[in-house]
Amino acid sequence: MSYQVLARKWRPKSFDTLIGQESAVQAIANALDQNRLHHAYLFNGTRGIGKTTIARILAKSLNCEKGISSKPCLTCSTCQEIDVGRYVDLIELDAASNTGVDNMIDLLENAQYAPSSGRFKVYIIDEVHMLSKSAFNAMLKTLEEPPEHVKFILATTEPQKVPITVLSRCLQFNLKQMTSENIANHLSGILTEEKIASDDSAIRIIAKAANGSMRDALSILDQAIAYSSEKISAEKVTQMLGTIEDGILFDIIRHLIDKNGRGLTEIARGMDEKNTSFDDALNGLAKLIHELTVCKIIPGQYDDSSKKALYNEFSEKLTGETLQLFYQISINGRKDLHLAPDPATGFSMTLLRMLAFYPSSTSTHDKVDHSPKPAIKIPEKKSLIPDATEKNIAAKAMLSNTPDQDPVKANQTVSRNFDGNWSLLVSQLKTGVAKTLAQECQFLSYKDSTFHLSLDEKKTYLSKNDFIQKLEEQLINHFNKKLKLEITIDSVSTSPAIEKRTEKAALLKHAESAIMQDNFVKELISDFDAEIVPSSIEPIKKEK
Known part of the structure; x- marks a missing residue:
């Protein structure tokens, strides 16, 4: 017996074995069991999600010798002939190759005759949106008032191209794409029945590559079985599809955090040698950045994931602003990939762009002490005096406060003095969230190198730790000495x-x-x- 592809061999034969279309199946099953049958059905959705399969199961349910039911017997001659495509009262028409009005007229002329052996003569018209305008007009009257023994089942991937006059005469069902989890579970069951060894990670890669289409998943699985000699492994599936492994994506994030440009270019070179799809790689990188952002904003979202430790590690080391920046660069890099000299160059430049725009203050966020008060980060820039320590800086600050200090020597010190003019100080800060926060704060006092400020209750959205920390950093950079910042939420009478x-x-x-x-x-x-x-x-x- 010749080999039968998995997509045909494992095509569902009843509603019970159909995967992922529960809402549509429930509506059709209830209509069949209650004998509330419509004369025309329209199934729309993307490729490989079960439009034609549901149509054939519906035809079996209508003509099963055991009676009209949502559970055809699958053993009578009618059910078996429909399964193999030999049932005389089931007419399947491919509208893509029969677009003309003459084809439609022939079909409608035959529709008036009674079925040969079944209860109903069922017409399945696939890709119905391909019919010409004249063909649609020719079928309108029959579609609205067909003979009692005729049922029309239409299927399309583009319902917006079907005339509204046809849509209004049909019972419509919007079939949804399969989830990766449903596809993976179904593929695992098939491999178990076929007695073929596989890795769970390989199945997940195939399910993800199918993009919601069960038929595509089965076709990829057929290819993977042929490509793998003994066992379907994640490595072989990745090589076959040219996709990128999750481990490489995590390595990219790790090199970005470490500011390892050499590591990023080596990853891009290795992907080019393996003929990896750079478009898919940037798409996967954007999805990973999204997951890290969700993990940072909604802690515990991925507690059940096997990658929980990596999610938590990277989300702690990257700020929300950095993740947003990386996401924008990745999707824009993917959009501009076709403009690059070659895909490898475009992908490499995207990674280097992320590195170039990586905020310098982000890399040390994980080094600060997370106390109830906002942590203070000493800027990485070295002092103007070689090997200056905190004691030296403090000593110079004390010297600068003495009234009889020489003005010339004061200009040579590292630190500056605060003259009490908060508005003037704020005007000298760099534009950004730190300056916005400072402008809305009322200056209360400056004592022991600590700024005491007050923020209005209506502006509490500015009191985030990241904003306060950035303001502290700007003040430290401005005065070139260690400072603290304390902000209380209270009424504000004046501010810059x-x-x-x-x-x-x-x-x-x-x-x-x-x-x-x-x-x-x-x-x-x-x-x-x-x-x-x-x-x-x-x-x-x-x-x-």
């Missing part, structure tokens, strides 16, 4: 942001007053009934 808004309001009021007093403006209002639009007034600061 409030002062700026007050100043802007005063300037705007002065500008409005000046315009209203202008003689030319008064003439326009008097002679032409002109009106002043307040929102159009913009005060202009005079250059000093």
Whole structure:
């Protein structure tokens, strides 16, 4: 007996053995058991998810010799002939190769005759969206009021191309893609029945590569069986498909954290030698970054995963901003991959871009002490004085506070003094979340190298540890000495942001007053009934 491919050999023969379409199966089964039969059905969905299979099972349920039921017997001559494709009252039409109106007219003329042996004459029209407009128009009347012995089952991958007049005459079922878990479980059962050894990881790779299509999964499994001599292993499946292993993706993240550019280029070179799909690699990298982001924002989300330890390790070492940056670079790198000189170069440049834009302060976040107060990170830049220690810095700070210090020598010290002008200090900070936080804070006091600030209750979204830590880093870099920052949530009477808004309001009021007093403006209002639009007034600061 000749070999039969797995997709045909293991095609479900009843609703009980169908995988992944529970909602559609339940509706059809209930209609069959209650004898509430529609004359036309439309199944839509992507390839390989069971549209034609459900249509054939429905045809068996309608014509089974044991009676109309959601559970055909599978043993009578009708069920067996439908399984092998020889049943005379089941007519399957491929609309892709029979698109014309003449084909439809022939079909409809035969529909008026009674079935030869079954209860119903069932017409399965696959890829119905390929029919011409004239063919659709020809079938409308029959589709709306067909003979009692005729059932139409339409299948399409693009329902938006089917005329609305046809859709309104059919009972529609949107079939969904299979989950990787359902596909993997089904493939494992088939391999057990076929007595073929395999690795669970290999099955997961195949299920993932199928993209929700069971038929694609079975075709890939057929290929894997032929490619593997004895056992289907993850390594052989990866080589066969040209996909990337999860371990390589984790290695990429690890090299990014370690800022190991050489390691990243070696990974890209090794993938090129194995003919790995770089498009799939960037897609997998984006998915991994998404999973790390979820793990960071929602702790415990992947506690049941076998990769829990790696997820927790990497999510702790990478900030949310860095993960967002990596995600954007990966999806943009994938989008621009076809513009690169070759895929390997485009992939390598994407990784190097991630490394180039990796925030310098991120790599040391895991080294700070996680205490109730926000941790302080000493900047990596070396002091202007060689081998300066904390004691030296503290001593210089004490010297700078003495009133009789020589101004020339003071300019040569590493640290600066705070003169109490918080607004001026904030204006000198770099633009970003740290400066935004500082602008909304009210200065309370500065004592023992500690800034005591107050933040309004309405601005608590700025009190995240990451924001406070970045503000501390900017203050440390500005004063070149070790500082602390304490922020309390309380009412705020003044802050740089409030002062700026007050100043802007005063300037705007002065500008409005000046315009209203202008003689030319008064003439326009008097002679032409002109009106002043307040929102159009913009005060202009005079250059000093």
